[in-house]
Amino acid sequence: MKNLPLSINTLSKIIEKNCIYVDKTKMAYQLICQPGAFFLSRPRRFGKSLFIDTLKEIFEGNQELFKGLYIHDKWNWSQKYPVIVIDFAGAVLKNRKDLDNRIRKIIRSNEQQLNLEPSLDIDIPGLFEDLIMNSAKKYNQKAVVLVDEYDKPILDNIDNSKVAAEMREGLKNLYSVLKAQDAHLQFVFMTGVTKFSKVSLFSGVNQLTDITLNENYSTICGYTHEDVDNQFSEYLNNVDSNRLMYWYNGYKWLGNTPVYNPYDILLFIHNKMSYRAYWFETGNPTFLVKLFQKNRYFLPSLENLVVTEEIIDSFEVEKINPLTLLFQSGYLTIKRTFTRRQRLMFQLKIPNFEVKIALHDHFINAYTDLVNEKIELQDNLYDCLEQGDVVGMVQVIKRLFASIPWRNFTNNDIADYEGYYASVLYAFFSSLDAEIIPEDITNHGQVDMTVKLGNHVYVMEIKVMDQDNINIIDTNNKMDALNPLENPDHNPALKQIQEKGYAEKYRGIKGITVHEVGLVFSKKLRNLLRN
Incomplete structure (x- = not known):
């Protein structure tokens, strides 16, 4: 050997x-x-x-x-x-x-x-x-x-x-x-x-x-799955190849053959076939994450990125496009190419499970400062999603935003934007390896986010309200009895889901339970309204 x-x-x-x-x-x-x-x-x-x-x-x-x-x-x-x-x-x-x-x-x-x-x-x-x-x-x-x-x-x-x-x-x-x-x-x-x-x-x-x-040189660096099978078979004899590919394969630069990062394969074998974020841990994406925060980038957009070659090709230090750096640094890769208006277009994706969970953990840390509480919140959120426990899920979300330090909002108005709440939730759901469909399109419009995990589909709309609007709800609907989770009359986000029929395309799918979730945040409280 x-x-x-x-x-x-x-x-x-x-x-x-x-x-x-x-x-x-x-x-x-x-x-x-x-x-x-x-x-x-x-x-x-x-x-x-x-x-x-x-x-x-x-x-x-x-x-x-x-x-x-x-x-x-x-x-x-x-x-x-x-x-x-x-x-x-x-x-x-x-x-x-x-x-x-x-x-x-x-x-x-x-x-x-x-x-x-x-x-x-x-x-x-x-x-x-x-x-x-x-x-x-x-x-x-x-x-x-x-x-x-x-x-x-x-x-x-x-x-x-x-x-x-x-x-x-x-x-x-x-x-x-x-x-x-x-x-x-x-x-x-x-x-x-x-x-x-x-x-x-x-x-x-x-x-x-x-x-x-250049397609001729797409595998000039990295290991193809054939390389791994041929060269490392004695080491990987009892390893589930599908799981190995899911964790570490998926990097593509045109061509049809994805590759592994060699560092992942070598460290995976060296550490007795233990699945960990070996490549990710060799670099620190802190600067990248700060760029996303500074630009108020809508994180759910990472699920369906379509860009021109101009975006992924090059950048300048005076004006860095975070997507360019994300691609060139290996946190995004090419999913497919196509032509639109005679221009070559690139659909990008996160390459594999290692990068997906590790990158979103970094986003969570940066957007919330919840390094210590993160694991417990992730575990609780996963259990609720897997069990179809919407009430429990909303309570976890409320705990999540209640735990974010107040200093994160000093001298900025980031909590006034729906994109902030959607980005934090997207990072949490993605770190659980849930399937996310941002701005999920229906024949009546688009809902902010659909989350799929196990046999459950969660159709989510997010609203952010200022104090005047909250007072109107309080006056007109007796907010002391308000339950935004269940009553669309008191929950504009849930009302929009139901009036627009956002969840209809998922109904009737065998074995799938569909949940409509309207999340209404208060600018003042920087959290969900009572429920």
Whole structure:
């Protein structure tokens, strides 16, 4: 049985330590058969660094490492190229000075690796130009430049747009050399998590071919289910493959074949087949969640996102679209593509169960501050949903909003909007793995949210009322006897559900119990009206 390549990003070590290697050299061969410059964006922990190292070993002519792999009898191993590797993974840089010092160190390290005489201490573009030209001259072959984590200095400072912009300019200062040195370059490959527009970062490298959404390279990183079956079968012999796919599979970049994050599979096996959020725990989406809060994003919309390529393609640090970052960071993936008005459209989805529950737990923490109380509320809410206990469910919802600290509403009017309450409820229901249909459409309009769990369907409408409207209800309907849960005369949300017939399309389905739930919140109380 071969060993697991845990935390190994170098091909030579994988081969030497008799570790499992999922062969990606067929796609590597397709890329390198002709000169070119390519760009690939993939989320963290997807095997980008290992692919970069594989390219390095190919271009350096280390044929022995590739015995038994696709490329072994196809590549001309007699041709060896000087390879320049630029990798920003090893440090967290917090200002432009640190970035420039790091770039100089990387250039000097490459000079030593290639046995070149050190260049004079000139500016960074000059140093990089000398490195490329001198390596091509010494080895009488055009140089290969491989860039890993090209965007990390920006992403490490993404919560500070000023510093992030400074980092972007520093990197642009480096990468712009690639266009000017095209005559001395055989191959360029850049990879990272995000894609910044050509105008902001790649204006000097506009010859780059982006293969991020190229169907031919959709599985260039990650493990397909076939890879897992073939390479890890001895480890996964008694594992329910459907459950494994449900938890960890589902990432897609065009093409029809979804992939696993390798980190999940390796840690799942290493931890004795324990289902946990391994990949999710390696990153912190706090900045992303803050973006959603700041923009007052309607969280239920995550269930049915349709966007243009412009949205998922690139972004700027001065104006970040949270959906763009959510997609590029791996929290959303492509469900399907279609054409509308002659434009390619993308329907997005959360890739799998791991990301779904973990992401919504983070949303709950950010929107409510209920880190400690969350589990009990989730358990109680799940029990009520599963048992069809609407009265109990409403009581849990009331406890939920009563537990949110008052400071969350200081100096803001977020509790005045229906979207806030819908977003909190959506995050809770989604964290229970319930099926959510936001803005569920009927022939008479749309209800705010339909929630399905087990044999029960809950059709929910949400209303937020100010004090004047509450007083009107109090005067006209004797609010001391008010039961908004059951009486549509006293519950405008429930009344709308019934008058519009929102629940009718679910009635008559065998084995399904349908519940109409009108939730009326008070702006003043920041909670449900009494019930």
